[in-house]
Amino acid sequence: MGDTSEFSxxxxxxxxxxxxxxxxxxxxxxLAKPLNQCRLALVSSAGFVLPEQEPFDDSIPGGDVSFRxxxxxxxxxxxxxxxxxxxxxxxxxxxxxNLAFPITRMRELVAARRLGSVNRRHxxxxxxxxxxxxxxxxxxxxxxxxxxxxxxxxxLLVPV
Amino acid sequence: MCNQAxxxxxxxxxxxxxSTVAIQLLREVAEKVRPPRALSVPFRHGYPLDVPxxxxxxxxxxxxxxxxxxxxxxxxxxxxxxxxx
Numbered sequence: 001m002g003d004t005s006e007f008s009x010x011x012x013x014x015x016x017x018x019x020x021x022x023x024x025x026x027x028x029x030x031l032a033k034p035l036n037q038c039r040l041a042l043v044s045s046a047g048f049v050l051p052e053q054e055p056f057d058d059s060i061p062g063g064d065v066s067f068r069x070x071x072x073x074x075x076x077x078x079x080x081x082x083x084x085x086x087x088x089x090x091x092x093x094x095x096x097x098n099l100a101f102p103i104t105r106m107r108e109l110v111a112a113r114r115l116g117s118v119n120r121r122h123x124x125x126x127x128x129x130x131x132x133x134x135x136x137x138x139x140x141x142x143x144x145x146x147x148x149x150x151x152x153x154x155x156l157l158v159p160v
Numbered sequence: 161m162c163n164q165a166x167x168x169x170x171x172x173x174x175x176x177x178x179s180t181v182a183i184q185l186l187r188e189v190a191e192k193v194r195p196p197r198a199l200s201v202p203f204r205h206g207y208p209l210d211v212p213x214x215x216x217x218x219x220x221x222x223x224x225x226x227x228x229x230x231x232x233x234x235x236x237x238x239x240x241x242x243x244x245x
Contacts, residue, residue, distance in 0.1 A: 006205055026237045027196055045162040093206060135165065144175065156225060159166045160162050
């Protein structure tokens, strides 16, 4: 698996001391119908934006907890990797955004009738959030309301 | 940090009635944060679905993730290791 040995000593020490948020209780929604009848949305934390969208703000202490809507019919090559972390290799994401926003693969799964459909919009976060209070309180609920309004059945979440 | 962020969003989606599955790159973080349903993958950061431009490799990870949604034996928090074929 990926492990912290990829990171510098300073980052490893930070991660070791970091007070991770424990989800308690853990919510759980069983799948209500076959996947080939489900509508799926993607949620990526790769910090992808479209050229016409406002970039994530690297200057916000604790991280930018906002999110961008990514339309389902985008050309995946238009996604711009703006993830602020320098602790991982960005070459894969920049060459193939499907690596963290697999919309092309989802279209293939719909065509193969493994999935019912992809939602009309998907969500892009900047995952480098060290102070997630505002994410938990404000933007994650807002994101969830949007996808619930779209009658999304299942979501696939991809970090980097 | 990304692993925590998607886990926290996943929990909120579940609270709104949406079934979720999250990819996780650091098992030790997933064990602490406890996303509802997660696939732990053996890839380095920046490569959550394995190899760029290799659709079959990416689909293998995605299929493993989606199959967690269908596994009625799982209970929360469910953290399953990806087994490459």
